[in-house]
Amino acid sequence: MHREATIEVNGLRKRFGPTVALDGMSFTVRPGRVTGFVGPNGAGKSTTMRVILGLDAADTGTALVGGRPYGGLRDPLRHVGALLDAAALQPSRTARNHLLWLAHSQGLGTRRVDEVIEQVGLRSVARRRAGGFSLGMRQRLGIAAALLGDPPVLMLDEPVNGLDPEGIRWIRGFLRSLAAEGRAVLVSSHLMGELQDTADHLVVVGRGRVVADTGVADLIAAASQGRVAVRTLHPDRAMTALAHAGAAVTVTGRDTLTVSGLPAERIVTFLSANAVPFSEVAAHRATLEEAYMELTRDAVEFRAGREAAR
Numbered sequence: 001m002h003r004e005a006t007i008e009v010n011g012l013r014k015r016f017g018p019t020v021a022l023d024g025m026s027f028t029v030r031p032g033r034v035t036g037f038v039g040p041n042g043a044g045k046s047t048t049m050r051v052i053l054g055l056d057a058a059d060t061g062t063a064l065v066g067g068r069p070y071g072g073l074r075d076p077l078r079h080v081g082a083l084l085d086a087a088a089l090q091p092s093r094t095a096r097n098h099l100l101w102l103a104h105s106q107g108l109g110t111r112r113v114d115e116v117i118e119q120v121g122l123r124s125v126a127r128r129r130a131g132g133f134s135l136g137m138r139q140r141l142g143i144a145a146a147l148l149g150d151p152p153v154l155m156l157d158e159p160v161n162g163l164d165p166e167g168i169r170w171i172r173g174f175l176r177s178l179a180a181e182g183r184a185v186l187v188s189s190h191l192m193g194e195l196q197d198t199a200d201h202l203v204v205v206g207r208g209r210v211v212a213d214t215g216v217a218d219l220i221a222a223a224s225q226g227r228v229a230v231r232t233l234h235p236d237r238a239m240t241a242l243a244h245a246g247a248a249v250t251v252t253g254r255d256t257l258t259v260s261g262l263p264a265e266r267i268v269t270f271l272s273a274n275a276v277p278f279s280e281v282a283a284h285r286a287t288l289e290e291a292y293m294e295l296t297r298d299a300v301e302f303r304a305g306r307e308a309a310r
């Protein structure tokens with residue numbers, strides 16, 4: 001693993017007065033993949049990113065970019081690019097001047113500015129004032145700024161928030177291509193569905209700590225295990241027959257049931273034996289959203305159990 005392209009977060013704790021924002025946050029972001037950083041509002045994602053960038057100080061714990069604390073990086077833009085708040089720019093400056101100002105402050109040349117403008121598709125508006133930009137254009141400008149130093153590590157806080165479908169598609173593809181170049185890409189979201197087609201790996205957080213650190217494919221496989229989807233125009237009759245056979249059945253759509261505790265072949269046998277017509281019996285593939293619900297339900301039960309035991 002090229003340590004250059006990593007983020008290593010270890011045991012971060014941080015309080016804001018009575019609020020515990022980070023409660024032992026630990027994870028590693030590896031090169032060559034998009035890591036989704038997911039959790040409900042207030043789970044501590046932004047605070048973690050701010051600590052990684054040295055914008056907030058943790059009470060305890062360490063955060064390293066390419067093996068070093070942010071404060072110890074010479075020319076930080078060459079090590080890590082970040083998009084935290086796309087609204088934070090000088091409205092009277094043109095997009096290109098905004099980037100030139102950033103680039104020159106870090107000893108980067110004008111040519112690099114024109115390269116990133118091209119890369120994010122802003123050429124036709126580069127000489128317009130950023131103050132008049134749509135949210136989607138601001139996001140592109142923010143990403144251009146993050147890319148200026150050609151950094152091996154990229155970090156984006158809720159980059160698709162408020163974008164139109166075209167903007168969302170563009171960001172997804174763009175993040176995938178940055179990871180394919182071998183960079184470490186960390187992208188936060190409070191919506192699991194947003195990461196379904198983008199992330200390879202997930203760090204799921206709740207209440208300031210990691211709830212799960214897992215590959216997307218593994219998570220979906222685990223959540224799908226042993227479940228079978230049944231499509232029938234007679235869900236009531238199918239439910240009765242399958243419940244009799246000892247299966248657990250839930251209604252998941254107008255004409256679909258999800259069955260667990262019975263293999264697909266036996267479901268077919270029971271439905272046929274009870275003369276219940278069906279059009280499909282197939283292994284269920286969980287969505288990322290479902291997998292996430294399952295994960296966080298466990299976390300909620302764990303917390304409830306722990307609190308009850310006090």
Ligand SMILES: Nc1ncnc2c1ncn2[C@@H]1O[C@H](COP(=O)(O)OP(=O)(O)OP(=O)(O)O)[C@@H](O)[C@H]1O
Nearest residue numbers: 016019020021040041042043044045046047048190
């Ligand atoms: N500057 C601050 N002062 C006081 N409390 C803060 C501050 N920054 C964050 N918090 C609190 O710390 C907790 C974690 O917030 P954080 O913004 O990191 O969560 P998040 O997962 O990024 O959620 P969101 O998606 O809403 O930004 C929240 O309870 C928040 O209210």
